[in-house]
Amino acid sequence: MATGWLGWSPEVxxxxPLPELFLAMDARIEWAQMTNPFGGKPSGSKEKPKPSTVAEKLRQVLTGRQA
Incomplete structure (x- = not known):
């Protein structure tokens, strides 16, 4: 995720630390939604996911297991 999607070098x-990686991923998603010329999520009530939810989803993706 960090080297491909975020474009970071392998050393970085x-x-x-994982919390910083999660923040960077959230910021990248938010930036992509804000700059999407074809629309995106409605700008109505934005509910930010809890950090534990983000961590759990990432863990599911990386391990291939569902909760």
Whole structure:
């Protein structure tokens, strides 16, 4: 995720703590939604996911297991 989707070098990716990686991923998603010329999520009530939810979803993706 860090080297591909975020475009970080491998050295930076390995040295970055997971909470910072999660924040960077959230920021990248938010930026992509804000700059999407074809629309995106409605700008109505934005509910930010809890950090534990983000961590759990990432864990599911990386391990291939469902909760």
């Amino acid at each position: 990716a390995w040295r970055t």
